[in-house]
Amino acid sequence: MGRTLAEKIIARAAGRSSVEPGEIVTCKVDLAMVHDSSGPRRHKAMLNQLGAKPWDVSRIVVVTDHYVPAFDADSAAILDLTRKWVRDEGVANFYDMQGICHVILPERGHLRPGIFAVGGDSHSPMAGAWGCFMFGIGATEMCGVLVTGDIWLKVPPTHQVRWAGRLGEGLAAKDIMLTLCREMGLGTVRYGVVEYVGPAIAALSMPERMVLTNMSAELGAQTGLIAPDQTTVEALAAAGVIVSDALSWQSDADAAFAKVWDFDASRLEPQVAAPHSPENAAPVGDYPGVKIDQCYIGACTGAKLDDLRMAASILRGRTVARGTRLLVAPASQRILAAAAADGTLAALTAAGAILMPSGCGACAGYGAGVLAEGEVCLSSTARNFKGRMGHPGSSVYLGSPYTVAASAVTGRITDPRPQLAEKVAA
Amino acid sequence: MSATPGTGRAFVFGDNVDTDALAPGLYMKGSIEALARHCLESFDPAFARDVAQGDFVIGGENFGMGSSREQAAMVLRQLGVAAVIARSFAGLFFRNCLNLGLAPLECAEAGRIRPGDALTVDAIEGRITNRTQGQSYPCVPIPAHLLEMVNDGGLLPHLAKRLKPGTAS
Incomplete structure (x- = not known):
C-alpha cells in the first residue's frame, strides 16, 4: 500500500x-x-x-x-x-x-x-x-x-x-x-x-x-x-x-x-466571499453594486509580490474611486524592495494606494487600518469573521488581489477581467 | 470540571464559532480579564456579563475555527465556563482546550440543547444530562489522564504539580 x-x-x-x-x-x-x-x-x-x-x-x-x-x-x-x-x-x-x-x-x-x-x-x-x-x-x-x-x-x-x-x-x-x-x-x-x-x-x-x-x-x-x-x-x-x-x-x-x-480551473470565475465566512463564496457577478469603504491588500495570504503585481496590473493608469480607500501592506520588507525596484509600488501609489508597514496589521484587527461600525471592506486576506477587522458591526468581503484592485477603482465590488482586458488592448 | 460537577446553564451558539469572536483581536494585547469581557460579544453582547461559574457553552459544527490563539479557550475558563459542548471542534482549538484546562465535549445531539437549559456533565462516562428537558445525550468521553490535566488547570499547572518535589507519583 x-x-x-x-x-x-x-x-x-x-x-x-x-x-x-x-x-x-x-x-x-x-x-x-x-x-x-x-x-x-x-x-x-x-x-x-x-x-x-x-x-x-x-x-x-x-x-x-x-x-x-x-x-x-x-x-x-x-x-x-x-x-x-x-x-x-x-x-x-x-x-x-x-x-x-x-x-x-x-x-x-x-x-x-x-x-x-x-x-x-x-x-x-x-x-x-x-x-x-x-x-x-x-x-x-x-x-x-x-x-x-x-x-x-x-x-x-x-x-x-x-x-x-x-x-x-x-x-x-x-x-x-x-x-x-x-x-x-x-x-x-x-x-x-x-x-x-x-x-x-x-x-x-x-x-x-x-x-x-x-x-x-x-x-x-x-x-x-x-x-x-x-x-x-x-x-x-x-x-x-x-x-x-x-x-x-x-x-x-x-x-x-x-x-x-x-x-x-478553466471555467472558474473570480470569486468573492460575503461576510462573515470564507464559505460564503460566489462569483463576483453575484454582488452588483455592493459599495466598498476600504480595499485591503495585505497579510500573509494576500500581499506577496505576485499579489502586488496583480493589483498593479489593474491600477496602472487608473485611480482609486473617491469615497474608497485602498490600503496596501506588503507581506515583507524584501517584497516591498522588489516591488519598488520593478515599478509595482509606483503603480500602486500613483493610483492612490496608502502604503502600510509590513505586518499582520488590519487583517486580524491588531494594528492600523481597522474598520468602523457599518463600514465595508473588500480584502485579499484569508478570514472575514464577524468583527475580525474591527468593529463587530463592520463587514468584510474576501477576493483576489485583482478583484480588490478593480473594486478600488470603481468603489464597488467589480469583476477585474474587463479592466484587465482593456489594459491589454491599450 | 470533575466527573460529576454541579448544574450549569446552557449558552447556545451556532456552527463555526470562531476564535476571533471568542478572543477579539482588538483586545488581544490586554490582560485575560480584559479580553474575557469581550468574549463572544460579536454574537451576543450580554454573554460575558451573564455567564457564571459552572455554566456551559454549546456550539454546532467546527467550534473554535480560526486562529491558534489559545486565549480563545482561556477566556471561557476565565468566565467560569465548565465545558464546551459541540457537535464537532476545530482541531487546533480542541488541543488548546485540553492544554488550557477547559473540557471540549463532542456531542452529536448538542443541537437539542436550548438556551438556559440546566445541564450536568459526566466527562469520564461521556454523558450530558439535560434537567430542563429531561433528556440525556452521549458525548465522547475524555480519557482519565487528560481529564486530570484539565482539572489541574491545563498542561502547565499539571506539569508543575508533577515536577514539584515530593508530589511526583
Missing part, C-alpha cells in the same frame, strides 16, 4: 518506516516558529515556571509581525519583551519587523521539503506549499515543544484536491481557494490534510501555491501540502536552499486518500 506525502513526512519525523492514519505518534520537530503575539510574550513565563530552557535555539525562528510597528505602550512592551528574550536565549533566527512570519520562513531559507514543523499561528500550513508538514499550535503546546523538541499528533487522513485545466486571465489562486471553501465547507476535512494536485496547481507560482496551503486552515485542515516540483526547486535555490532529495517527497500513486475532490 502506498503512502501519502503527509504520512511519509510524519513517519520520518517519528522515526518510523511508516504510519497509518489514526495512530498517535510522537514526532521530532525540525523547526518551531513563533511570532510576537504567540511567542516569548506567552512562553517566557511558562519556561521560567518550569525552570526549563529551549531544547535547540538553532531550530527556533522568531518573527515580529503582529504588533509592528508598536502603536501604543502595550504593543511596545510586547515587542520589547520579545527582543529581550531572543537576545537572552541567543536565538539567531530573529526577524524583527522584516515581514510576516509565514512569508519570512521561505524567503530566508528556513523551509526545505520533507521537514516537520510547528508554528504558533494558525496559518502555519502555508509552508506546505514547499512540501513541509507544518501546522499551528497554541502557546502552551509551543512551550512543550520548546522544552522537549517533540510533539504528539494523530496521523491525519489526506484529502486529495485535484484541479484540472488552467486559470484564465484575471483569475488567481484565491479564486480557487474561495471556491474550495464553498464546495468543501469549513468543517468537512476535520483536521485532515489537504493535498493539492493537478495541472492548474502545477502552473501556479510559489507565492500563489502558498495561498492554497495557507487557507487550508479555513478548510479545517491540520495542514495543506503541495508536492515539490521544478518550480519548488528553483524557488528554493533562489532562497539559497540546495537540497538533493526535494523531488522525492511525493504521495505514492497508490496512496490511500480519505477522499478525492475534482475541480476544473
Whole structure:
C-alpha cells in the first residue's frame, strides 16, 4: 500500500518506516516558529515556571509581525519583551519587523521539503506549499515543544484536491481557494490534510501555491501540502536552499486518500466571499453594486509580490474611486524592495494606494487600518469573521488581489477581467 | 470540571464559532480579564456579563475555527465556563482546550440543547444530562489522564504539580 506525502513526512519525523492514519505518534520537530503575539510574550513565563530552557535555539525562528510597528505602550512592551528574550536565549533566527512570519520562513531559507514543523499561528500550513508538514499550535503546546523538541499528533487522513485545466486571465489562486471553501465547507476535512494536485496547481507560482496551503486552515485542515516540483526547486535555490532529495517527497500513486475532490480551473470565475465566512463564496457577478469603504491588500495570504503585481496590473493608469480607500501592506520588507525596484509600488501609489508597514496589521484587527461600525471592506486576506477587522458591526468581503484592485477603482465590488482586458488592448 | 460537577446553564451558539469572536483581536494585547469581557460579544453582547461559574457553552459544527490563539479557550475558563459542548471542534482549538484546562465535549445531539437549559456533565462516562428537558445525550468521553490535566488547570499547572518535589507519583 502506498503512502501519502503527509504520512511519509510524519513517519520520518517519528522515526518510523511508516504510519497509518489514526495512530498517535510522537514526532521530532525540525523547526518551531513563533511570532510576537504567540511567542516569548506567552512562553517566557511558562519556561521560567518550569525552570526549563529551549531544547535547540538553532531550530527556533522568531518573527515580529503582529504588533509592528508598536502603536501604543502595550504593543511596545510586547515587542520589547520579545527582543529581550531572543537576545537572552541567543536565538539567531530573529526577524524583527522584516515581514510576516509565514512569508519570512521561505524567503530566508528556513523551509526545505520533507521537514516537520510547528508554528504558533494558525496559518502555519502555508509552508506546505514547499512540501513541509507544518501546522499551528497554541502557546502552551509551543512551550512543550520548546522544552522537549517533540510533539504528539494523530496521523491525519489526506484529502486529495485535484484541479484540472488552467486559470484564465484575471483569475488567481484565491479564486480557487474561495471556491474550495464553498464546495468543501469549513468543517468537512476535520483536521485532515489537504493535498493539492493537478495541472492548474502545477502552473501556479510559489507565492500563489502558498495561498492554497495557507487557507487550508479555513478548510479545517491540520495542514495543506503541495508536492515539490521544478518550480519548488528553483524557488528554493533562489532562497539559497540546495537540497538533493526535494523531488522525492511525493504521495505514492497508490496512496490511500480519505477522499478525492475534482475541480476544473478553466471555467472558474473570480470569486468573492460575503461576510462573515470564507464559505460564503460566489462569483463576483453575484454582488452588483455592493459599495466598498476600504480595499485591503495585505497579510500573509494576500500581499506577496505576485499579489502586488496583480493589483498593479489593474491600477496602472487608473485611480482609486473617491469615497474608497485602498490600503496596501506588503507581506515583507524584501517584497516591498522588489516591488519598488520593478515599478509595482509606483503603480500602486500613483493610483492612490496608502502604503502600510509590513505586518499582520488590519487583517486580524491588531494594528492600523481597522474598520468602523457599518463600514465595508473588500480584502485579499484569508478570514472575514464577524468583527475580525474591527468593529463587530463592520463587514468584510474576501477576493483576489485583482478583484480588490478593480473594486478600488470603481468603489464597488467589480469583476477585474474587463479592466484587465482593456489594459491589454491599450 | 470533575466527573460529576454541579448544574450549569446552557449558552447556545451556532456552527463555526470562531476564535476571533471568542478572543477579539482588538483586545488581544490586554490582560485575560480584559479580553474575557469581550468574549463572544460579536454574537451576543450580554454573554460575558451573564455567564457564571459552572455554566456551559454549546456550539454546532467546527467550534473554535480560526486562529491558534489559545486565549480563545482561556477566556471561557476565565468566565467560569465548565465545558464546551459541540457537535464537532476545530482541531487546533480542541488541543488548546485540553492544554488550557477547559473540557471540549463532542456531542452529536448538542443541537437539542436550548438556551438556559440546566445541564450536568459526566466527562469520564461521556454523558450530558439535560434537567430542563429531561433528556440525556452521549458525548465522547475524555480519557482519565487528560481529564486530570484539565482539572489541574491545563498542561502547565499539571506539569508543575508533577515536577514539584515530593508530589511526583
